[in-house]
Every structure is written in C-alpha cells, then in structure tokens.
Amino acid sequence: MNPAVELAGLRLKNPVLTASGTFGYGVEFAPYGDLTELGGIVVKGLSWEPRAGNPMPRIAETPCGMLNAIGLQNIGAHRFVAEKLPLLPWAEVPVIANLYACDVEDFARLAEYLAGQEGVAALEVNISCPNVQAGGILFGQDPGQAARVTRAVKEKAGTKPVIVKLSPNVTDITSVAKAAADGGADILALINTLSGMAVDVRTRMPRLANVIGGLSGPAIKPVGLRCVHQVSRAVDLPIIGLGGIASAEDVLEYILVGAWAVQIGTANFLRPDTAFRIAADLPKLLDDLGVTSWEEFRGALRA
C-alpha cells in the first residue's frame, strides 16, 4: 500500500518523521540518507535568542535508554532560518519547526516569525521539555496554561498546522490533551521524555550536572504507547506518536493504538541511518501484514 498520510493538511510521503532534539537541524543527517525519503523533519527546538543549554555532563546512558539535560541549546530562530533552512529540501519534505519560549508572548512572537517562513510546513509547540527552568514542562503540566499557549501560537500560525507536544509527566495526559485541543491545536504529539535521574555510587554524584533529566529510548516505548492509546480515545485530533521507536514494527505498534504518524527520536543516535531505514522497511512490513489502508489499521487494537 502507499504509506502516504495526511494530518490536518500536512501531507507526508510516509508516517516516519524525526523527533526534535535528535536530528539536529536535519543537515547533520544528509550524509546518511536521502532526507526526501522521510515523512518529515522536526528540527532542534528553537528559541528566539540562541541558548547555551545546561552544564556538562548532560547525557547519560541508562538501561535501554538515555537521560539528557541538554537544556535546549540552539542557535536561535533567526540563524536557523538564515543558515540551516536553505540547506534543507523543504520543497520535497515537510520541515517542522519546534518552538520553545519562556512565556506566552514569546511563544506568539516566535510562532509568527517561523510560520512566516516559506520553508516551514508546520509548528510544533514544546510545552513538555523537562530540562529548562522557565516555561517548558510547566506549561505542559497545567491544562489552563497549555490551552493559553496553544491559542497564542494558533493565532499567529496562519494556515500552518500547529502541533502541540505533550509531556507524560502528568497525572492525566488526556486532560492536557483536551486543553490543547480546546486551544486550537491541529495535531498532538506525544510523548516527550520522562523525568528521571541516574547516580554513581562510587563518586556519590548524579550522572547529570543538572541532576534530573529526560529519559528517552526503547525503555519508554510502553509509556508512549499507553499515552497514545489513552489520548486517541479521548480527543478527536490526529496524533503523532513517539517514544522508543526503533523499527518499522514499532511504528505499526503506535499506529495500531491510534497514532497517525510517528517520530523517531533516540534511535537516530543508535545509528544515523535509522529513520531512513525505518521509512524504507515500512512498505514491506505493511505488505507482509496484509495492511491495505491506514484507515483500516489505525487504532484497530483488539482491546
């Protein structure tokens, strides 16, 4: 079958996107595959001003996962537009800008600027980063705030779809998802990293300078599946699922529980051609399983 999929007007050649923070600005992975063979590219989280991020060490390896406390180091929205966006084949593959700001007004300003760029196909609103002092996850843990940020971004996004990326670090993810929907979100993406930490008994030190970081990788796939399953039954919006996806079979697990598309995150670090390989593997797996349409397969979990 043709793996193409359309979410809120966002047309994807296939449902395999890359996750923000794990694929650089896209250009870093150009030597390892054809970027236009991906469903879409979500670039490193962008703030209005460049950010230096958190102190080192800011990554740690954990069983089947990793912790990070990068703290949204990025070159800022203007340099991204001037230096990176022109290098991406945005006419052939949707490039999605991930936004981070400390307050609602900054989110709106950033959304207006990035949505105004021809090469940006959609905006992804990061209200779920656990590694920054202000903003980030605080917006994503309060349904009222989540709705306010979403509304502010949506008002400035023009015709471009707005994706709201949710955190699993909440008691009830469906309440935040509903709030984002009320705020005008076109698409939901879930999950961001799980808050976690790692320690060293010899040095008695935390393994991250920030002490607490975000857990990602195959270890969190069950949590991601659970969240997509719950939200897909509570909110009538297309969902992009992410969390621990490392194979075409993982992609179909997410779609089976209700996702329309997926993002490949930490698996991009395991080998840099991961997302390309998954996109290439998917049609054959669909044929092997006898899947003839996404509508037939999506959410078709026998539960």
Added chain:
Amino acid sequence: MPDDTLMAADAASSPVCREFTVLELRRTGLKADLASPSKDGPDHSHWLLDLEPPADFPGEGGWTPGQFVMLRPVSWAFEPLWARPFSICMLERGVLRIFFQVVGRGTRAMSVLRRGDRIVVWGPLGRGFVVEPETPTLLLAGGIGLAPFIGYARRHPRPDTLRLFFGHRPEVGEYPLDLLPQGMAVEASRQTCAEELACFVGDLERRIAEYAGTDGLILACGPHPFLQAVQSLAVKHRARAQLSLENRMACGVGACLGCVTETTNQALPVKVCTQGPVFWAHELRLGVDLGGNQADLGGKV
C-alpha cells in the same frame, strides 16, 4: 559567528554509515586472542581490533589522522544503547584498525567480539590534526591517547620530524608502539606514583618549552587532566598546540549536543564531534586558569 567554524584540519571526505566485519581482535601486551578474553580482575586490558570495511567506505586517502569513527556491534540491540567513539588508529589496505582499552560496559562488551561479527561503523568523523611536514612536531600522548598518533605518524610525509613523548600507567608493552614508523623518536615514561607524575609533568614542560622556542608544533591526546596540563603549559610558553578531546558522545554527528565544550571565541558551546575533536589549545576552556595569556596567542597560530 558561524556554527561550524573550522578549528583544525578539515574532514577529508563525507562520512558514511556501513556494516563492517571483524577480522581480528588481539589483546596487546599478553598472548591472547579472540578465544581468551581478559580474565585478570578489574579489566583495563588493551586491544587492537581490525575491521574489514565495505568497498564504499572512505579508503586510505579519505581520512585525516585525528578523525574518529562511531562503532556499535549489531549484537548490542539496545544494550548498551550508544555506539562508542574511537580514534582511527589505522585505515590502510582495506583494514580499519582501532586501539582501545576496556574502561566500561561498551568496551568490555567489545573485548569479546569474534571474527565475522558485524559492526555498524559511521565515519570518518570530525576534524583531525594539522600536518606541517617541515615543522618539528611533538606528539604528546597520555595512555590510550596514543591511538590517533599511530595513524598520524604513519601518514606523515616526514616522520623524522616527529617526536613522541608518551606517558602511561600500565606497562609499556600494553601499547602497540611497534606500529609507529621505523626511526621515529619515541620516549615513553611510566607513572605509578605521585612523585613519578610530578617528574613527568616537569619533563612535559621542558619539552613544550623547547618546541615553543623553536616555533614547533605540539599535538596532544589523552585523559582530561593530561590535556589540562598540556593546555596550561602550552599557553604559559606560548606554544602552538592542538588538543584532541575525548568527550562522551551519543551520536557523533552533531545532533545530541552531549559532547559539547566551551571555547574562548564562540558564544555557544561547540560540538566536539563535528567541530573537533581537535582544537587549538588556546581556544578551549578546559577549566584551568590560563592567566589571560591565551588571548595573546590569537595571532600566532
């Protein structure tokens, strides 16, 4: 300021990701092979790993000494999760050779590889050391930091202009000094106690001062405290020096931002994997007090 400022020698060719085959794994210092991995207590053993690259991997002319590869056995599945970065020790005649020491889970798992095992490799990565064929060049290696200098010396057009000063803790026989070109000046110095370390640092300073005085080139690779010492002494004596950092990495391609380091001329931390691993010593902030001297070196290099 551009994000990808050229700090050292530029990459020789575009990196690729391919599966390699293990040709041989040999423990150095002892008569050991694939069938008898390390058995003696806390394992800090040293190994030479030979891999067979596929035909389309950059060959002998496609890399710069000081560059590295990320390496991840297919058998690892998700544990350990990350690939591991290794300096290219040699890439000659269809063989990629890595020299590594067992220091943790990843390298321990690599020490039981067998002939025919499949390894995912991506590279060559990063920017290597400068080569100035006619300039007297001092290579400063600390322990496993020897690895890139084997390739550097073997590729150098005038190995007679090179001199290696090598500090180590395990016995010198653990290190494959026999892979260095014939006739190259090599001094090895072992430190097993604080007094010997102090003596080594004194020797280090004398050599750095000597090369600074003759406008020679100094290249260093080794543990962080070793590099801090070299940086401090190089700045003190106004020597032209490059350092190769060995920071922890997840991706090796500039995406994870886990390997960054701070420099004196960039507003944001720089990526060791793509903007290094080799940097001019005076441009780095390695956590030592340089007494403000580094600014004076800007026009000298």
